[in-house]
Amino acid sequence: MRISVLGAGLIGRVIARELASEEGSTVSVFDADPDALERVGRETRASIHQADLSRPDVVSSAVEDADAVVGALPGALGFAMLRSVIEAGKPIADISFSAEDPLQLEALARERGTTAVVDCGVSPGLSNFFIGRAARDFNEVDDVRIYVGGLPFARHWPFEYGAVFSVADVVEEYTRPARVLEDGQLVTRRALSEVERLEVPGIGTLEAFLTDGLRTLLRTVPARSMKEKTLRYPGHAEKMEVLREAGFFDDAPIELRSGTSVVPREMTGELLSRAWRLADDAEEFTYLKVAVTGRKFGKILRTSFELLDKTHRATGTTSMARTTAFPCAVIARMLARGEYRDPGVRPLEMLAANRDAAARFELGLTARGIRWTKETHEIEAPS
Numbered sequence: 001m002r003i004s005v006l007g008a009g010l011i012g013r014v015i016a017r018e019l020a021s022e023e024g025s026t027v028s029v030f031d032a033d034p035d036a037l038e039r040v041g042r043e044t045r046a047s048i049h050q051a052d053l054s055r056p057d058v059v060s061s062a063v064e065d066a067d068a069v070v071g072a073l074p075g076a077l078g079f080a081m082l083r084s085v086i087e088a089g090k091p092i093a094d095i096s097f098s099a100e101d102p103l104q105l106e107a108l109a110r111e112r113g114t115t116a117v118v119d120c121g122v123s124p125g126l127s128n129f130f131i132g133r134a135a136r137d138f139n140e141v142d143d144v145r146i147y148v149g150g151l152p153f154a155r156h157w158p159f160e161y162g163a164v165f166s167v168a169d170v171v172e173e174y175t176r177p178a179r180v181l182e183d184g185q186l187v188t189r190r191a192l193s194e195v196e197r198l199e200v201p202g203i204g205t206l207e208a209f210l211t212d213g214l215r216t217l218l219r220t221v222p223a224r225s226m227k228e229k230t231l232r233y234p235g236h237a238e239k240m241e242v243l244r245e246a247g248f249f250d251d252a253p254i255e256l257r258s259g260t261s262v263v264p265r266e267m268t269g270e271l272l273s274r275a276w277r278l279a280d281d282a283e284e285f286t287y288l289k290v291a292v293t294g295r296k297f298g299k300i301l302r303t304s305f306e307l308l309d310k311t312h313r314a315t316g317t318t319s320m321a322r323t324t325a326f327p328c329a330v331i332a333r334m335l336a337r338g339e340y341r342d343p344g345v346r347p348l349e350m351l352a353a354n355r356d357a358a359a360r361f362e363l364g365l366t367a368r369g370i371r372w373t374k375e376t377h378e379i380e381a382p383s
């Protein structure tokens with residue numbers, strides 16, 4: 001297998017390490033950051049290449065000889081990269097969380113005859129797969145709820161949070177309006193709103209708030225209601241809302257009295273990167289809960305999936321890296337081997353409808369220690 005990995009950041013390097021561990025595979029990693037590449041070079045036997053992946057011609061060159069491609073770039077670069085890979089006719093497993101709708105590229109992918117599996121991390125990603133698994137067994141889907149978050153076990157004031165992926169993408173979650181379904185209608189709500197408490201076994205009390213993570217699900221799953229909520233320790237949403245409303249996440253430059261111009265979001269991102277940096281020996285966890293309520297043969301059923309993953313002590317790999325990187329790596333291998341071919345843009349809820357592909361995907365995850373529970377029970381209809 002020849003696989004090109006575009007991006008050598010926190011998640012990209014774990015994907016590269018996982019893919020390069022297989023005998024007979026050739027993995028090439030591309031990134032603009034020489035320090036990130038140097039670390040990949042130390043940790044894996046992948047070849048490393050410094051490249052400006054904001055340029056479509058560079059992306060096309062990077063994937064020219066690949067059997068499959070992994071997209072692991074920051075969201076700001078993700079959509080353009082995805083387009084370039086599809087235009088090159090290469091299958092891709094992508095975790096780049098771009099603001100744009102990847103389904104816009106459906107016609108192009110069909111035209112090029114290539115499969116683009118998008119949003120294949122933890123959420124969006126595993127959450128979509130679980131929803132697709134449940135939906136294929138229902139006649140109708142009434143309600144979908146997603147709760148997801150990654151947090152350090154040790155809680156340190158003031159934020160009680162540690163970033164395990166791009167800080168810029170975290171800030172984007174706190175600013176972009178959240179799209180949800182209510183009574184079959186698409187509506188938007190403010191990110192960080194509708195705060196509720198959730199008890200997580202073995203963890204304790206967390207708070208959940210709206211974020212814009214439904215993405216392709218809004219078009220692929222005909223549910224009556226659907227929401228995604230991000231999990232943090234209690235009080236986090238209020239702190240982030242204060243920063244947002246005070247202008248710390250604004251994109252427009254402001255002039256300081258010294259005459260210097262500064263972009264508030266860039267400055268805040270730099271400060272939060274320092275405040276949210278996880279210590280090398282810090283342990284953290286990722287928790288995902290998906291609940292799908294639907295109807296089958298006149299019965300109302302609720303299928304729930306729960307996943308709790310923790311830092312892998314032997315390797316030091318964070319749970320967020322594991323639960324994001326491993327789904328993407330499994331899909332990349334399937335694409336490179338020709339085990340999943342369905343020309344078009346295929347988020348994981350669509351892959352779940354293919355029983356053979358879904359079974360291969362689940363087997364690949366469990367072999368890498370990613371496990372979850374699934375329960376289905378009947379609920380009473382409202383009187």
